[in-house]
Amino acid sequence: xxxxxxxxxxxxxxxxRRAIETGLASAEWYHTDVPRKAMKELMQRSDGPAIRDTIIxxxxxxxxxAGGIYFWGTWWCVPFFFVYGVLYGSSSDSRWHExxxxxxxxxxxxxxxxxxxxxxMLMRNPVxxxxxxxRHHTDTIIVxxxxxxxxxxxxxxxxxxLAFTGILDFRYSLPALVRQALGKLAPDEKSYVPEMELxxxxxxxxxxxxxxxxxxxxxxxxxxxxxxxxxxxxRLYGTWHMVLTGLLxxxxxxxxxxxxxxxxxxxxxxxxxxxxxxxxxYHVEHHMFPMVPYHALPKLxxxxxxxxxxxxxxxxxxxREVWPVLLRQLKYEDYFLKRDLPPTARPYRGEFHEVNMxxxxx
Amino acid sequence: MADWVEACAVGDVEEEDVIRxxxxxxxxxxxxSPDDEFFATDGFCTHEKAHLADGLVMDDIIECPKHNGRxxxxxxxAKGAPVCVNLQTYPVKVEAGKVIIQI
Numbered sequence: 096x097x098x099x100x101x102x103x104x105x106x107x108x109x110x111x112r113r114a115i116e117t118g119l120a121s122a123e124w125y126h127t128d129v130p131r132k133a134m135k136e137l138m139q140r141s142d143g144p145a146i147r148d149t150i151i152x153x154x155x156x157x158x159x160x161a162g163g164i165y166f167w168g169t170w171w172c173v174p175f176f177f178v179y180g181v182l183y184g185s186s187s188d189s190r191w192h193e194x195x196x197x198x199x200x201x202x203x204x205x206x207x208x209x210x211x212x213x214x215x216m217l218m219r220n221p222v223x224x225x226x227x228x229x230r231h232h233t234d235t236i237i238v239x240x241x242x243x244x245x246x247x248x249x250x251x252x253x254x255x256x257l258a259f260t261g262i263l264d265f266r267y268s269l270p271a272l273v274r275q276a277l278g279k280l281a282p283d284e285k286s287y288v289p290e291m292e293l294x295x296x297x298x299x300x301x302x303x304x305x306x307x308x309x310x311x312x313x314x315x316x317x318x319x320x321x322x323x324x325x326x327x328x329x330r331l332y333g334t335w336h337m338v339l340t341g342l343l344x345x346x347x348x349x350x351x352x353x354x355x356x357x358x359x360x361x362x363x364x365x366x367x368x369x370x371x372x373x374x375x376x377y378h379v380e381h382h383m384f385p386m387v388p389y390h391a392l393p394k395l396x397x398x399x400x401x402x403x404x405x406x407x408x409x410x411x412x413x414x415r416e417v418w419p420v421l422l423r424q425l426k427y428e429d430y431f432l433k434r435d436l437p438p439t440a441r442p443y444r445g446e447f448h449e450v451n452m453x454x455x456x457x
Numbered sequence: 458m459a460d461w462v463e464a465c466a467v468g469d470v471e472e473e474d475v476i477r478x479x480x481x482x483x484x485x486x487x488x489x490s491p492d493d494e495f496f497a498t499d500g501f502c503t504h505e506k507a508h509l510a511d512g513l514v515m516d517d518i519i520e521c522p523k524h525n526g527r528x529x530x531x532x533x534x535a536k537g538a539p540v541c542v543n544l545q546t547y548p549v550k551v552e553a554g555k556v557i558i559q560i
Contacts, residue, residue, distance in 0.1 A: 121505060121506070134511075135474065135513070138513040139513075140513075140515065196525045197520070197525045197527070198525065201515070203527075222538070225538050225539065226538065226539060229504075229524045229538075229539040232523065232524055233505055233523070233524070289541055291541055292538060292541070384522075385522070385523070385524070385525060386512065386513055386520065386522050386525060
């Protein structure tokens with residue numbers, strides 16, 4: 096086993112320096128060859144699918160909220176809030192994501208409106224998170240550069256389990272919004288948000304905090320929990336599906352490589368999860384070609400799967416694959432799941448991969 | 458004194474599309490708009506070094522393939538995060554079926 100270098104996940108620390116020095120930061124990433132004509136077709140934008148899905152989404156949110164309010168005080172409200180919570184606390188993540196990329200709708204303002212609403216639902220600052228996600232795409236799972244590494248090494252399994260309840264994220268997100276509303280941005284945030292955008296982050300945080308204050312005031316005035324169960328708290332009780340699907344994106348796979356086939360995972364999922372998740376289960380494909388809208392990802396998958404590792408056939412399969420890797424990472428943080436490429440696949444930038452392969456599962 | 462340089466033939470660029478043109482160690486992007494006009498800009502996104510020629514042309518917008526940053530390729534104007542710095546544009550003329558840019 097090669098000597099372990101402790102990972103420093105801050106964005107201004109030793110791992111950051113090393114990533115820049117070794118050329119891992121802002122590197123050229125591998126892309127499967129796709130003819131320009133085919134890629135142009137896949138990239139084409141359309142308002143239709145996202146308008147249809149957004150109407151269904153909003154109708155389901157309003158319907159489940161109405162049912163929850165109607166049955167408030169009885170056990171019958173539970174299934175309604177179960178649905179409402181997932182729509183609010185989980186499917187907002189995929190809407191945030193796709194609209195942040197600007198690929199969900201063809202019309203820009205539609206992307207912007209849904210992005211702002213979804214950011215609020217997720218307690219995410221729409222400005223800082225836009226930039227952190229840009230960084231995530233530049234430096235996917237590059238330690239010291241990527242601000243969106245969900246499970247760091249060695250893995251904290253208690254944290255990972257608590258993530259399903261939303262408690263930890265809630266405890267981070269709300270104070271972060273308050274801090275930002277007071278005009279204070281953390282050094283990590285300043286490392287990926289350009290200076291000219293910082294004031295926008297403060298203004299956005301103030302709007303979010305103002306809405307939460309108004310919601311609390313309404314709850315106090317009404318002497319009712321209902322406003323809080325509808326706004327803010329779903330981030331706790333409805334976040335589990337986002338974590339269930341989102342954790343699988345990169346967990347247990349290689350870090351510090353420049354090939355999304357090795358650090359991202361495509362998992363086949365049921366149609367309900369795919370609606371909630373807006374096809375982000377095709378995650379290798381999304382990272383390789385972020386210009387392709389969510390509704391075209393299945394087609395892209397068919398086109399390039401000959402060059403990608405075998406997808407996991409189900410979430411259950413993927414978690415069964417991940418669990419022993421996490422356990423082993425508790426002792427050896429360099430350990431990871433080596434993705435096998437098809438025999439015909441092109442290898443890429445072996446100098447980065449070979450460093451890690453010495454610790455990989457064989 | 459800027460030079461006029463032949464970048465490509467008219468037929469090399471499809472309508473509402475873009476191609477890459479390398480010259481003198483620099484990279485440019487050559488666009489053909491939906492109304493059949495030609496434009497030229499720097500070839501790399503001003504946000505991070507990504508080839509705009511791999512991006513998507515929609516009307517008068519070029520979208521970067523890496524982070525979906527958008528520019529108006531006719532004016533070079535950056536249309537919002539994650540692109541904040543405008544794109545350098547170059548004069549273009551079409552002569553005898555050739556697209557010629559001034560660089």
